[in-house]
Amino acid sequence: MTRPRVAVVGAGWAGLAAAVELVHSCDVTVFEAGRMPGGRARAVEVDGVTFDNGQHILIGAYRECLRMMRVVGIDPDKAFRRLPLQWWQADGVAMRCPPLPAPLHLAAGLATATGLSWRDKFALARALSKLKKENWRVDDKLTVAGWLETLGQPSRLIDTFWRPLVLSGMNTPLARASMATCAAMLRDSLGGSRQDGELLLPRVDLSSLFPTPALNWLAGQGAAIRLGQRIERIDARQGGVSVDGEAFDAVVMAVAPYHAVRLTDEEPWHALIKRWRFEPIYTVYLQFARAPRLPSAITGLAHGTADWLFDKGALTGEPGWVAAVVSAAGELAELPHDEVAARVLADMHRVDAGLGQALQSCVIAEKRATFAAEPGLARPDVRLGIQYAYLAGDWMHPDYPATLEGAVQSGVTAARALIDDLGVTDER
Numbered sequence: 001m002t003r004p005r006v007a008v009v010g011a012g013w014a015g016l017a018a019a020v021e022l023v024h025s026c027d028v029t030v031f032e033a034g035r036m037p038g039g040r041a042r043a044v045e046v047d048g049v050t051f052d053n054g055q056h057i058l059i060g061a062y063r064e065c066l067r068m069m070r071v072v073g074i075d076p077d078k079a080f081r082r083l084p085l086q087w088w089q090a091d092g093v094a095m096r097c098p099p100l101p102a103p104l105h106l107a108a109g110l111a112t113a114t115g116l117s118w119r120d121k122f123a124l125a126r127a128l129s130k131l132k133k134e135n136w137r138v139d140d141k142l143t144v145a146g147w148l149e150t151l152g153q154p155s156r157l158i159d160t161f162w163r164p165l166v167l168s169g170m171n172t173p174l175a176r177a178s179m180a181t182c183a184a185m186l187r188d189s190l191g192g193s194r195q196d197g198e199l200l201l202p203r204v205d206l207s208s209l210f211p212t213p214a215l216n217w218l219a220g221q222g223a224a225i226r227l228g229q230r231i232e233r234i235d236a237r238q239g240g241v242s243v244d245g246e247a248f249d250a251v252v253m254a255v256a257p258y259h260a261v262r263l264t265d266e267e268p269w270h271a272l273i274k275r276w277r278f279e280p281i282y283t284v285y286l287q288f289a290r291a292p293r294l295p296s297a298i299t300g301l302a303h304g305t306a307d308w309l310f311d312k313g314a315l316t317g318e319p320g321w322v323a324a325v326v327s328a329a330g331e332l333a334e335l336p337h338d339e340v341a342a343r344v345l346a347d348m349h350r351v352d353a354g355l356g357q358a359l360q361s362c363v364i365a366e367k368r369a370t371f372a373a374e375p376g377l378a379r380p381d382v383r384l385g386i387q388y389a390y391l392a393g394d395w396m397h398p399d400y401p402a403t404l405e406g407a408v409q410s411g412v413t414a415a416r417a418l419i420d421d422l423g424v425t426d427e428r
Contacts, residue, residue, distance in 0.1 A: 003027050004249035004422050007241070009231050009263070012039020013404055014392040015254030016214040017068050017411030019223060022252075025424045028223040030215070031243070033230035038211035040256075040369060041404060046362050052206045053364055054283050055310050055325050057298070061188040061196035062405040064412055069210055072217040079204055081297070081315060085109065085190075085197040088295045090309075090351045092160035092302035097194070105194045120157040127151050128190060136187035140180040141375050147179040160302045167307055167327040170401040171279045171370040178375040184399035201297060201315050234263045236386045250388035250422060252414045257371065257395050264389070269380035276377070276395075280333065281369035282326040284344040285312075286358040292322055293352045304350065305332075305343040320359070322348065329365075337363035370402035371395050382410075382417050390414040 004026050008019045011032035019028050036042055044053050058065055058080065066076050085105065086096040093116055097109030106128075110121050130151070131138070138147060144166050148158055158174070166177050169185050189197045202209050219225050235242045240249040253260055257273045284306065297314040301307060306324035313319050324344040326332060332340050341361040348355055371377070379398055382390055392414040397406030419426075 004424055006418065007031060007243045007248045007251040008254060009243065009251060010039065010254035011037035011215065012254060012407065013041055013210060014394065014407040014411040015252065016211060017408040018252045018254055018392050018415040019218050020068060020071055020214060021412050021415035022418065023218055023221045023223050025419055025426045028218065030218065030223060030225050031229050031231050032227050035228050036207065037215045038207050040366060041206050042211050043205040043207040044364065050205060051285050051362055051364060054281055054366060054369065055323050056202065056206065056404055058200040058404060059189050059196065060198040060200065061192050064408045065405050068408055072214045074210065074213050079202065079209055080200040081203055083199040083201065085199065089115065089160060089300040089302050090295055092300065100194065102192065102194045106190060115160060116157065120154050123153050123157055124161065127153060131183055131186060132191060136183045136191055138179045138183045140178065142179040143175060143375055144177040144179045144182050145174040164300055164302065164307055170373045171281060171327045172373045173328050176372060176374050178373050178377060181373045181399065181401050185401060203316055231263065234389060241386060241389050250418050252390045252392055252418065254392040254411060256393065260391065264384065264386060267385045272378050272380060277372040277374065278368040279328045279370055279372050280330060280365060280367045282329040282332050282340060283364045284324040284341055285362040286322050286341065286345060286348065287360045288320045288355055288358060291320055292348060292355055299351065301347055304347040306347045373401035382414050388421065390418050
């Protein structure tokens with residue numbers, strides 16, 4: 001039987017996952033508009049220095065990400081620094097969960113946490129218990145802010161736990177963030193096993209974590225790789241699809257939603273996407289003459305421009321470098337990058353007063369980093385109106401906000417739907 005010819009448009013994490021899943025049963029061609037794979041989670045070079053386009057924390061529950069890494073030759077035990085579930089803020093809450101079975105690890109961590117009153121601790125425990133009792137399901141019309149108000153969550157708890165949690169996990173302000181999506185995120189972290197909630201902090205840059213090894217592995221499996229080739233049109237043709245006039249039996253569109261709508265003629269799902277909003281993420285890199293004194297390799301700020309500070313020296317062996325992440329950073333859009341860097345430098349001086357001035361800095365602004373995870377956000381179906389055309393991307397996961405795990409799961413889902421529809425078999 002002739003192997004079907006399949007195009008994967010987009011070499012981000014979703015597209016690469018789809019290609020890896022397809023390559024043993026199809027002849028795969030990967031198209032990528034850029035010169036590097038990885039999409040919005042990759043390394044970039046600025047003035048001869050390599051930076052990550054954002055900072056990503058994985059958790060133990062991200063099983064598809066970890067499986068895909070192993071397939072392409074990455075050992076997660078070497079690629080990540082694994083930490084127990086913890087929450088360290090320089091100006092707020094400090095919590096570390098001990099190595100006990102779930103949910104005892106969380107109960108013990110909360111009981112010994114500093115920066116929260118016992119009233120705050122009981123309120124948080126009550127909220128999590130309510131979610132668990134309701135099987136982590138919440139009315140999709142509710143915002144996080146609205147749900148917290150109905151539970152009477154204390155303002156300090158909201159300020160030091162709920163707000164930074166939602167901003168970092170969903171990149172959406174509390175007043176607009178979907179509580180149903182937040183509940184799904186909590187289900188697979190705080191609500192899972194102790195290992196599910198463990199933090200996986202990359203020891204290597206994001207490109208080395210998966211995109212570059214995946215692309216090299218795919219090439220070794222015989223996939224065709226076409227970097228620097230932007231696709232303009234995907235159309236139906238008899239028995240398959242046309243990708244910029246080139247005939248394929250099927251296609252996986254693994255691109256951002258605002259790119260997906262321009263590739264095909266008007267479809268019902270286009271109207272859904274056009275109503276979506278998007279949120280920026282700013283990542284500010286600062287290098288100092290000495291290693292900063294941070295409470296943890298990843299340190300939060302309850303009251304600062306930056307939400308989280310990553311000690312790159314401790315994580316990736318880059319001496320003196322700190323990466324500061326500002327989520328849902330729309331208020332920074334009108335500021336020059338020098339001013340943004342100055343604000344984060346002031347944050348660093350509040351944490352480590354003797355740190356001195358930065359030797360160099362870099363600000364990376366991703367203006368449409370993620371979709372806003374708002375209530376009632378209907379996700380399109382994996383199968384398009386065009387026969388043998390499929391959608392993938394972090395925005396396609398039915399439950400999650402924009403995450404690497406959501407992207408990888410969506411790529412695998414699209415690939416398996418394609419394989420089922422074409423009736424092909426895995427040749428491994």
